[in-house]
Amino acid sequence: MSSTAVNTVVRTEYTPKILVITTIACSYPGVDNAGQQHLNYPPNSYVIRVPSPVIFPEDFYLDSFRYGIDGILVMSCGEECPYSGAFHRLSRRINKVMKRMKDECGLEPQRLKLTAICTVCAKHVVKEISTMDTFLRTLEPAKEVFRSPPLTSAETEN
Amino acid sequence: MSEKEETKVGVYICHCGGNISDIVDVEKVRQELEKYPNVVVSRRNMFMCSNAGQELIEEDIKAGKVNRVVVASCSPSLHEMTFRGATRRGGLNEFLYEQVNIREQDSWVHSHQPDEATRKAVSLIRGGVAKAMQLDPLESIKITTRKKALVLGGGVGGLRAAKELAASGIPVELVEKSPYLGGRMASLDTIYPTGEVAADLLNSLIQEIISNSLITLRLNTEVVEFTGYIGNFNVSLKEIGSRGIIGKLDPRELRIAANACPEIIPNEYDFRGIPRKAIGSAKPGNYPQIDSIDWNYCTRCGKCKEALENTERIQLEISESDLIHLTAGVVILATGFDHYIPYNGEFGWEVHPNVITLPQFVRMMSPGGIFEKKFEWHGREIHSVAIIHCVGSRQADGNFKPGQNCDGMLNEYCSRVCCSASLQAANEIKERFPETNVYNIYRDIRTYARFTEEDYYEKASKNGVIFLKYNSTSLPEVVKPSNSLRDRRVHIKVKDQLTFCQELEVPADLVILAVGMVPSNQKTLINQMKVPIGSDRFLLEVHPKLRPIEMASPGIMLAGTSQAPMDITETSAAASAAASKGAIILAKNFTELEPFVALVDPEICNGTGLCVNECEYMGAIQMVDTIINGVTIKHAQVNAALCKGCGACVAVCPTPGAIDVRGYKLGAIKEMIKAFVEDVKL
Incomplete structure (x- = not known):
């Protein structure tokens, strides 16, 4: 079923993998809410649950792409984050990671997206995952594009 | 194992x-x-x-x-x-x-x-x-709790919470910033839906509070330092100053003193109704009924003292009181709300002298107010009153500007109580001064209150109150009619949605703005306690249904309008719930916390201290020295009771595995991701 569109090449044979990072307080219940309403979104999405995405260092995102994840949605609590200062640290870090993705790894920075999802933001959840899926299908798999960044000191010791 | x-x-x-x-x-x-x-x-x-x-x-x-x-x-x-x-x-x-x-x-x-x-x-x-x-x-983390509750705020929410806590045998420290108990409720007259007198209800509550030996009352007192965690909050309190007046001045003496006082100040009780001086009397709803000096405005010029022949009963020197330190197991925040203050020009506010707010109007109508006997404004009889609804509330999808006390933000929420309060005011005008025309200029109305939902509307209709409906895209305008210079009235231009958007002009001798609620000014407290606020700037609960009165920091509960606009019924319910939650926590002498907090492996930690700098919670991570195999090693250490488990420290640690949040180890999450990307062949 190859695409006949002239401008966009849709790689139908490849299914991207989307990592969805959620928070205990807001977005995990938000993703659950989409299920409770029996909405639909692409099944190639894998949800992990943490107190706050602020826990992840910059390298975590790059490593995930290296393992074979094609796109990452960070569903934070936004300004309603129960931990003080966490959201601002997170948004600053995501900006840095996006820059490193482009400069160091040759990855499209749009593969990573920071959003704010509340406990009842079901439609928003569906839209974010679907949009990311559609976008990723216009790209090559991240693993094939990934240009290894210079090894960190911890890795060179091994 | x-x-x-x-x-x-x-x-x-x-x-x-x-x-x-x-x-x-x-x-x-x-x-x-x-x-x-x-x-x-x-x-x-x-x-x-x-x-x-x-x-x-x-x-x-x-x-x-x-x-x-x-x-x-x-x-x-x-x-x-x-x-x-x-x-x-x-x-x-x-x-x-x-x-x-x-x-x-x-x-x-x-x-x-x-x-x-x-x-x-x-x-x-x-x-x-x-x-x-x-x-x-x-x-699970076990923590011994101190059997004592700290209630911040002496309004109806704080009073109710203190009473219930004391009833379950828990000693209570009731702290109020102002010299009086009663909060906002003290300035109300009759309250919906029952029409009871607010001061009577409040007084019976206050009598129970002051006669209860388990409750320590701390008026004129504020929090200066707040540390600790559930079961062991360490609080430093400071008395802002004594009342300034020893005993009671008789009314004549107080008048002389007030006349001598050069400081004219905003009147938080009458809301601009009658100007007030820095030295003033207690109002009818206040407890205790003792006069006081407002130290926020007093310049200690001594003129009041001079006017009364240097009486010893006025004490202007504040003796700098020592800090009061206490430890409490639970904290209840009953810090209340402020009335919305419109921006200059909002529906004629501060432009036309005929424009007042609903709380001001309530004071004017109550015993002792200027409308107690005759309905006159600046010496002229009032024939027509317009009440504009939703002022400072529901400021979404329209031509709105932030009010004076809203930090430059619009209030998208509904303040919930103004519909009923406005209709009650309309009915009261009609009943006491039946010749007056009353116009309710509203966006939407819901007078919600159990059993009496439609009563207010029906009564208002029978009383001949007129309703005009505006919408958010065409707000009513309060204008001075240009053709009649002698006319002291203002006109309100409304595109009335009930008559197919006909442009109507309503003359009014008095315009009442039904202002909504905004969170009280408590920025210092929020910073001290590190508690979250919502996008509406009110304090934020953990979950609106599963944990509706608890804050993210365990052991801190919400009682009333510090959380959201509520009426007295709802505030009382929230306060009782907060008190019960506090009593539950203190019923055992220990409390158990989920163990998902950060943990340092001292053998891996390099002692960079980056995590300490990153942590938002005072004392949750500290650098300590430990002797391992005879060598002193500097490393980070987590205080499990103070750590909230957010993981900010994990992200900045340069040494893999040195610090992790238990239950959410970075290594474990990476393994999960590796498993997700493996092929599944079915």
Whole structure:
């Protein structure tokens, strides 16, 4: 079923993998809410649950792409984050990671997206995952594009 | 469990009576997982949460077959505790359990793609197994609690909470910033829906408070330092100053003193109705009924003292009081609200002298107010009153500007009480001064109050109150009619939605703005206590339904309008709930916290101290010296009771594995991701 569109090449044979990072307080219940309403979104999405995405260092995102994840949605609590200062640290870090993705790894920075999802933001959840899926299908798999960044000191010791 | 014991994972897949198994091929999933490394048992059951389902887990643990449990079923919000219980009853540490959500996040959202749903279930459960492999046995954190409650705020919410706490035998420190108890309720007259007199209700509550030996009353006092955690909050309080007047001045003396006082100040009680001086009398609703000096405005010029022949009863020198230190097990925030102050020009505010707010009007109508006997404004009889609804509330989708006390933000929320209060005011005008025309200019009305929902509207209709409806895109305008210079009235231009958007002009001698509620000015307190606020700037609960009066910091509860606009009924309910929650926490002499906090491995930690700088919670991580094998090592250490488990420290640590949040180890999450990207061949 190859695409006949002239401008966009849709790689139908490849299914991207989307990592969805959620928070205990807001977005995990938000993703659950989409299920409770029996909405639909692409099944190639894998949800992990943490107190706050602020826990992840910059390298975590790059490593995930290296393992074979094609796109990452960070569903934070936004300004309603129960931990003080966490959201601002997170948004600053995501900006840095996006820059490193482009400069160091040759990855499209749009593969990573920071959003704010509340406990009842079901439609928003569906839209974010679907949009990311559609976008990723216009790209090559991240693993094939990934240009290894210079090894960190911890890795060179091994 | 010995460290050398090999890790054996049991996987239990739930059909959820078809909710999962109608879409996901559970048998295929079971077979796939059976082949997965380290999985020793892979079972499925119609209802894992049933007794039979839970017994499967318990028996496998007891038989020594498994030492890690993974259940693939519904969302952990439903049954995480159920299966932790089964794990514990089987004889395993309950935190060696991981739940995989294949209902809300799989079968229910991928019902049109059953093959993909099955594939995804396999991936998700593999991720769960990968994480379970990395789990450590954990113990809940036990903390001894101090049997004492701190209630901040002496309004109706704080009073009610203090009373209920004391009734369950808990000593209470009731702290109020102003010199008086009663809060906003003290300035109300009769209150809806019953028409009772606010001061009477308040007084009976206050009498119970002051006669209760378990309650320590601290007026004129504010919080200067706040540290600690549930069970052991350390609070430093400071008395802002004595009342300034010893005993009571008689009315004549007080008048002389007030006349001598050069400081004209905003009147928080009469809301601009009658100007007030820095030295003033207690108002009818206040407790205690003693005069006081407002230290926020007094310049200590001494003119009041001079005017009364240097009486010793006025004391202008504040003796700098020592800080009061106390420890409380729980804290209840009953810090209340402020009335919205319109921006200059909003519906004629501060442009036309005929424009006042509803709280001001309530004062003017109450005993002692200027409307007590005659309905006159600046010497002229009032023939026509317009009440404009939703001022400072529901400021969305329209031409709105932020009010004076809103930090430059619009209030999108509904303040809930103004509809009923406005109609009550309209009815009161009609009943006491029946010749007056009353116009209610509203956006939408809901006079919600149990049993009396329609009574206000019906009464108002019978009384001949006129209703005009505006919408947010064409707000009413308050203008001075240009053609009649002698006319002291203003006109209100309304595009009336009830008459097909006809442009109407209503003349009014008095315009009442039904202003909404905004959070009280408590920025200092919010910074001291590190408590979260919502996008509406009110204090934020953990969850509106599951934990509606608790804050994210355990042991801190909300009582009333510090959380959201509420009426007195709702505030009382919230305050009672907050008191009960406090009593529950203090009923045992200890409290248990989930162990998901940061943990440092001192043998790996390099002592960079980066985590200490990153942490937002004072004292949660500190640098300490430990002697390991005769060598002093500087490393980070977490205080489990203060750590909130956000993980900000983990992200900045340059040494892998040196610091992790228990239950959310970075290494474990990476293993999960590796499992997600593995191929699934079905």
